[in-house]
Amino acid sequence: xxxVVGYVRVSTKGQVKDGYSLDYQVEEIKKFCxxxxxxxxxxxxxxxxxxxxxxxxxxxxxxxGLQEMLSDLEHLDTTKVIVLNTSRLWRSxxxxxxxxxxxxxxxxxxxxxEQPNYSIxxxxxxxxxxxxxxxxxxxxxRLEITLKLSRGRRRKAQNGGYAGxxxxxxxxxxxxxxxxxxxxxxxxxxxxxYKLRSDFPSWSLSELAEALNDxxxxxxxxxxxxxxxxxxxxxxxxxxxxxxxxxxxxxxxxHVSILDTTRGE
Numbered sequence: 034x035x036x037v038v039g040y041v042r043v044s045t046k047g048q049v050k051d052g053y054s055l056d057y058q059v060e061e062i063k064k065f066c067x068x069x070x071x072x073x074x075x076x077x078x079x080x081x082x083x084x085x086x087x088x089x090x091x092x093x094x095x096x097x098g099l100q101e102m103l104s105d106l107e108h109l110d111t112t113k114v115i116v117l118n119t120s121r122l123w124r125s126x127x128x129x130x131x132x133x134x135x136x137x138x139x140x141x142x143x144x145x146x147e148q149p150n151y152s153i154x155x156x157x158x159x160x161x162x163x164x165x166x167x168x169x170x171x172x173x174x175r176l177e178i179t180l181k182l183s184r185g186r187r188r189k190a191q192n193g194g195y196a197g198x199x200x201x202x203x204x205x206x207x208x209x210x211x212x213x214x215x216x217x218x219x220x221x222x223x224x225x226x227y228k229l230r231s232d233f234p235s236w237s238l239s240e241l242a243e244a245l246n247d248x249x250x251x252x253x254x255x256x257x258x259x260x261x262x263x264x265x266x267x268x269x270x271x272x273x274x275x276x277x278x279x280x281x282x283x284x285x286x287x288h289v290s291i292l293d294t295t296r297g298e
Contacts, residue, residue, distance in 0.1 A: 034070060034071065034072040035070075035071050035072065035112055035113070036071075036072045036074055036109070036110055036111045036112065037066065037071045037072065037073060037074065037111055037112065037113045037114070037115050037144070038073070038074050038075050038076070038077065038102060038105075038106075038109065038111055038113075038114055038115070039059070039062040039063075039066075039073060039075070039076035039077070039114070039115045039116070040076070040077045040078075040098070040099065040102055040114055040115070040116050040121060040122065041055050041058035041059055041062070041076060041077075041078050041079075041116070041117070041121060042055075042058075042078070042079040042080075042096070042098070042099075042121045042122075043055055043058075043079075043080060053117060053121070055078060055080060057117075058116075058117045058121065059076055059078075061117055061146055062076060062115050062116075062117070062146070065115060065144075065146050066115060071113075071115070073115070074109065074111060075105075077098040077099065077101055077102040078098045079096045079097065079098040079099055097253075097254070098254075099122075099132070100199065101254070102114070103132070103135045103136075104261075105261060106135070106136070106139040106141050107139060108261045111141060112140070112141060112142065113141060113142050113143065113144045114136065114141060114142075114143050114144070115144045115146070116143060116144070116145055116146070117145070117146050117147060118145050118146065118147040118148055119143065119145050119148060119151060122143070133153050136153055137153060137154075142154055200213060201213075201269055201272055201273075202219055202222075202223070202252075202253060202262075202265065202266055202269075203215065203216060203219045203220045203222070203223045203266075203273065203291050204216055204219075204288060212287075213287075213288040213289075214289075215288075215289050215291065219253065220291045221250075222245065222250045222266075223266055223273055223291050223292070224291065224292065225245065225248065225250065226241060226245060226263065226266055226267070227267075227270075227273075227292060229241055229244050229245070230267065237260070238260035238263045238264055238267075239259075239260045241260075241263050242257075242258040242259050242260050242262070242263045245258045245263070246258055270292070272286070272288075273290060273291045273292040274290050274292050275288070275289075275290030
């Protein structure tokens with residue numbers, strides 16, 4: 034059975050205007066997968082967020098559900114993302130380019146219930162021209178933004194400061210602020226995971242995830258841990274010990290460390 038994931042989104046205005054509530058989209062995706070004999074692994078959700086919203090500094094899409102989905106696609110054995118229509122994924126050309134680039138990188142296509150013939154891999158001449166122009170524009174904008182911001186971000190990193198982007202699990206970053214604060218609930222999970230790894234060094238990532246779940250811990254989005262989330266946390270050991278890295282720059286961070294380096298966690 035072909036494995037797929039779903040994605041649903043509503044903005045405050047869009048929900049009223051289009052009538053595409055989250056529950057309605059979820060139900061339509063489930064019915065579609067049952068009809069097409071597809072194995073629906075998970076449905077990612079974003080509520081009250083515009084489909085055109087982009088972080089202009091980092092050139093990333095500011096949607097937690099979408100970001101989680103695109104990250105998970107690197108590890109999931111899935112071939113398609115099921116949506117009610119493509120406007121749930123994007124409402125601007127630049128967002129479309131960013132999303133399609135990530136999907137193509139992982140060889141994942143889009144199945145739009147209301148656009149049955151849609152595919153990001155179609156070779157329509159007009160689509161090829163438009164996508165090519167948008168990709169060139171995207172590349173130009175990324176270079177321009179990099180030139181403007183990399184020097185300032187690098188200087189910030191050299192001083193141990195948070196240089197922007199999504200906060201690492203275990204911390205919170207208030208929107209518009211570059212100061213990280215410890216999230217006590219998540220920090221407890223981090224410490225427990227590193228303790229488990231120390232106590233049971235032969236355990237696999239899946240076994241570590243299962244142990245966290247058995248203890249009642251959950252992810253940022255109140256879901257069960259998988260080996261993917263566990264690996265992300267373990268890959269950030271230096272950060273949890275108080276060090277900060279941005280690009281090739283590593284320094285003592287201004288954030289509070291979660292792990293006690295004196296105990297060799």
